[in-house]
Amino acid sequence: MKAFVIAAALFAGSQNVHSEEVFCTVKVNLETVAETQFNIGATERLMYVQAEDFAFYLANKGQSKFELEVFDGSVPSRSYAQGVLRALTDELTWTLWSRDILLETSCKLVQK
Numbered sequence: 847m848k849a850f851v852i853a854a855a856l857f858a859g860s861q862n863v864h865s866e867e868v869f870c871t872v873k874v875n876l877e878t879v880a881e882t883q884f885n886i887g888a889t890e891r892l893m894y895v896q897a898e899d900f901a902f903y904l905a906n907k908g909q910s911k912f913e914l915e916v917f918d919g920s921v922p923s924r925s926y927a928q929g930v931l932r933a934l935t936d937e938l939t940w941t942l943w944s945r946d947i948l949l950e951t952s953c954k955l956v957q958k
Contacts, residue, residue, distance in 0.1 A: 913927070
């Protein structure tokens, strides 16, 4: 039993090692309306902005793979973008361009 508790504690501690600090923005018609910086652990999914009918989520899939999810409550619909964030220059972006709006969100890693 003691070995199980030690193994569980080591596993829980290793989860924090795989967290990434990210910076995300949301733009409406080319104007930045939200900026946020947060840590996201491996296999974690977080809502980083909610604005009007839209909710923006980022999921850390592990091994530097990330997924943006945008929920539009007015339709309702969900859109996704997946990519890899390894270097500080890597950026994951999702864009909606319609007659009514140009909506964009993007996330990138922050230097630790």
